[in-house]
Each structure stands twice: as C-alpha cells, then as structure tokens.
Amino acid sequence: xxxxxxxxxxxxxxxxxxxxxxxxxxxxxxxxxxxxxxxxxxxxxxxxxxxxxxxxxxxxxxxxxxxxxxxxxxxxxxxxxxxxxxxxxxxxxxxxxxxxxxxxxxxxxxxxxxxxxxxxxxxxxxxxxxxxxxxxxxxxxxxxxxxxxxxxxxxxxxxxxxxxxxxxxxxxxxxxxxxxxxxxxxxxxxxxxxxxxxxxxxxxxxxxxxxxxxxxxxxxxxxxxxxxxxxxxxxxxxxxxxxxxxxxxxxxxxxxxxxxxxxxxxxxxxxxxxxxxxxxxxxxxxxxxxxxxxxxxxxxxxxxxxxxxxxxxxxxxxxxxxxxxxxxxxxxxxxxxxxxxxxxxxxxxxxxxxxxxxxxxxxxxxxxxxxxxxxxxxxxxxxxxxxxxxxxxxxxxxxxx
Numbered sequence: 001x002x003x004x005x006x007x008x009x010x011x012x013x014x015x016x017x018x019x020x021x022x023x024x025x026x027x028x029x030x031x032x033x034x035x036x037x038x039x040x041x042x043x044x045x046x047x048x049x050x051x052x053x054x055x056x057x058x059x060x061x062x063x064x065x066x067x068x069x070x071x072x073x074x075x076x077x078x079x080x081x082x083x084x085x086x087x088x089x090x091x092x093x094x095x096x097x098x099x100x101x102x103x104x105x106x107x108x109x110x111x112x113x114x115x116x117x118x119x120x121x122x123x124x125x126x127x128x129x130x131x132x133x134x135x136x137x138x139x140x141x142x143x144x145x146x147x148x149x150x151x152x153x154x155x156x157x158x159x160x161x162x163x164x165x166x167x168x169x170x171x172x173x174x175x176x177x178x179x180x181x182x183x184x185x186x187x188x189x190x191x192x193x194x195x196x197x198x199x200x201x202x203x204x205x206x207x208x209x210x211x212x213x214x215x216x217x218x219x220x221x222x223x224x225x226x227x228x229x230x231x232x233x234x235x236x237x238x239x240x241x242x243x244x245x246x247x248x249x250x251x252x253x254x255x256x257x258x259x260x261x262x263x264x265x266x267x268x269x270x271x272x273x274x275x276x277x278x279x280x281x282x283x284x285x286x287x288x289x290x291x292x293x294x295x296x297x298x299x300x301x302x303x304x305x306x307x308x309x310x311x312x313x314x315x316x317x318x319x320x321x322x323x324x325x326x327x328x329x330x331x332x333x334x335x336x337x338x339x340x341x342x343x344x345x346x347x348x349x350x351x352x353x354x355x356x357x358x359x360x361x362x363x364x365x366x367x368x369x370x371x372x373x374x375x376x377x378x379x380x381x382x383x384x385x386x387x388x389x390x391x392x393x394x395x396x397x398x399x400x401x
Contacts, residue, residue: 002155002156004032004156006030008033012041014164014374017398018398020123020127021395022401033130050113053106054108056104061076064079064084069242070348074356077358078358096115103235104383146368162372162397164372181352182350185350186348190338191231192335193230194231195336198333199227207293208224209222212240215258253337265329276290285313286302301331346386353377356371361396371393372397
C-alpha cells in the first residue's frame with residue numbers, strides 16, 4: 001500500500017491547481033495526483049483552440065456568476081475569495097503573462113496552451129507533487145478518518161482525497177455508492193445542426209450581433225453568429241446551448257429557433273425598408289446589402305423573401321417589404337441535432353451542489369472528501385468561465401486541506 005497525506009484523483013487543470021496550491025501552503029505534505037490516462041492536462045491542451053482560454057476579464061463577482069447556468073448562486077461567495085484578478089496574478093507570479101482579447105477572453109501572451117501545461121508541470125515538480133499516470137480508480141472507501149483508493153494497479157491510502165475527475169461517469173457511480181446524489185449529465189456548449197437553403201451555401205459568414213430564441217420556450221440569447229457547414233455556432237448559439245442544456249436534451253435536440261439578424265422589431269424594419277425604397281429607388285435590392293449585413297447572407301435572405309435578383313427598391317410592394325422584414329427579424333430555422341463545439345466537451349451534471357460546503361469544497365456527507373472542478377454540477381458559457389470556476393474552487397480547497 002502506498003501512503004500519502006493527500007491524493008488528488010484527476011490530472012487535469014483543477015487537479016494540478018489544487019495540488020500546487022496545497023503544496024505551496026504546506027511543503028511538508030506528501031501529495032500525489034492520480035491520472036487514469038497516459039497523459040495529464042489533455043483538456044488544457046485542446047482548450048481555446050489550442051491557445052487555452054484561461055479566464056475572462058470580468059472583475060465583479062456579481063457579474064461573473066451570471067455566466068453560470070448551473071452554479072450561479074453557489075459561486076458568489078467563492079468568487080469573493082479568489083477572483084479573475086487573483087488568477088491573473090497567480091499566473092504572472094509564475095512567469096505566465098495573460099492578455100485580454102476584444103471579447104473579454106484571456107489567453108497566455110504566447111497564444112499556446114503548452115505555456116500553461118509547462119507552468120503546471122514545472123510547479124508540480126518544484127513542490128514535490130508526485131504525478132502518477134495510468135492509474136484509473138476502481139474504488140474509494142472511507143477507512144477510519146482517512147481513505148483507501150484502489151486503482152487498477154495499486155492500493156493507496158491517504159488522510160484526505162480530492163476528486164477532480166471532471167465529467168467522469170465512472171467516478172460519479174463511485175460517489176453514488178458513497179451516498180452522494182449526482183445530476184445526470186447532458187451536453188452543454190454545443191452547436192446547432194441546421195439544413196436550410198438560406199445558409200447552405202454561405203459557411204463562414206459571421207453576423208456581429210443577432211438575437212436568437214428557441215420557439216415555445218423562454219430560452220433566448222444574443223451575440224455573434226457564425227454560419228457553418230453543419231448549421232450555426234458562435235456565442236449566441238453556445239449561450240443558448242448552455243442555458244438550455246436540460247430543456248434541449250428533453251426535446252432530443254429537435255426544435256425551431258427564430259433569428260433576428262438586425263436587432264430591430266418587425267415594424268421598425270418595415271420603416272427602415274420604406275426609407276431604403278425612397279432613397280435607393282433605382283438600385284437593385286439583391287446587390288446592395290443593408291443593416292451592415294454580410295453580402296452573402298443578405299442575398300440569401302432577399303431570395304428567401306421571393307424577391308427576384310433584378311428587382312429594384314422602387315418596385316417593392318407592401319407584401320414584398322413585409323416578406324423581407326420577416327426574413328431579417330423573424331427568420332425561423334429548424335434545428336435537427338447538435339455537434340460538439342470544437343474539440344471541447346462540457347457537460348451539465350455532476351455532484352449535487354447542496355451536498356458541498358462551498359467555504360471549503362468539502363463533502364457534507366463524508367469528512368476529508370473534497371471536490372474540484374467539473375465533477376460538480378457547475379458549468380458555464382464559453383469564454384474562459386469554466387476554467388475560472390476550476391481555479392477558484394481549487395484555490396479555496398487547497399487553503400483548507
């Protein structure tokens with residue numbers, strides 16, 4: 001049997017952040033990370049398109065929590081303890097400078113996730129954290145005041161155990177056997193599969209700001225929209241997928257959305273179109289996009305309104321103006337299925353938040369059992385928020401081990 005003071009199950013971002021902070025606070029502790037695979041930090045490597053979206057430039061806790069469909073209430077206290085600014089300072093103290101992009105996302109200045117991985121590996125080595133790979137956990141049981149952990153290859157004992165295994169169904173089953181309630185996982189952060197002639201031939205088109213709602217629900221969002229080979233993506237869609245994770249799963253990912261491409265009401269759009277009819281009377285509607293819409297999208301919407309390519313603004317009658325306004329402000333698209341956003345897979349689901357003490361991240365059911373990261377039923381919209389949740393929880397947890 002291998003004996004340690006603290007064992008952290010899971011060699012991802014939350015696991016390493018916990019281990020490093022715990023070892024810094026108490027250098028005497030014998031800490032080991034158990035990783036089920038042959039490599040550690042694999043999700044960090046692919047995150048943010050290989051650049052690692054470390055956090056988001058939102059510095060007010062009350063505003064930051066609004067980006068968490070699950071966990072908003074529970075995270076307010078923790079964010080007052082360890083916030084975005086603390087994350088930036090933590091990395092900068094260890095030689096990793098971060099930068100803010102126009103949309104608020106923060107990346108290492110190197111634009112490479114390897115910078116974050118190297119930082120974690122170096123810090124773990126520097127503080128004597130043992131990293132053991134190919135150690136999938138098969139059982140976890142309380143023994144006296146401590147824990148025994150059985151992997152496929154070894155038996156470990158420790159005083160305290162931290163579970164940082166992310167969305168791992170096998171670990172959730174182990175926790176259910178220990179009496180913890182686990183919310184069933186469903187995908188969050190996914191793109192919409194849409195087959196529609198209006199977008200079929202224009203992949204790559206970006207609209208800077210749209211309003212999107214899922215019909216017959218209260219779900220709505222706004223932001224940039226990207227038209228893809230398979231349908232629609234970008235923040236406006238990803239926010240809907242996160243906040244609607246449970247509801248859209250119940251619909252089996254078959255539903256209709258309404259997209260407003262120009263941010264005006266139907267009636268206001270009519271007023272604008274009548275103005276264009278007067279001012280651009282001799283120009284063809286098809287060739288001259290309005291409302292700052294991308295040319296390719298504008299042309300598809302004009303055709304969808306049954307306007308001929310040769311039609312001039314002066315020739316539009318009331319019904320044709322209304323048909324075009326409807327395409328611009330109330331375009332309905334049928335969603336049939338989802339696709340994973342890039343290579344990142346986030347789930348809604350995990351350990352019931354009522355069973356966690358968010359001052360310490362310790363289980364309320366078992367002493368010396370702690371949780372870090374996405375193993376909890378917390379998830380966020382895209383933009384660095386899932387990582388900030390991991391850093392905050394891991395830091396607070398480490399201070400209380």
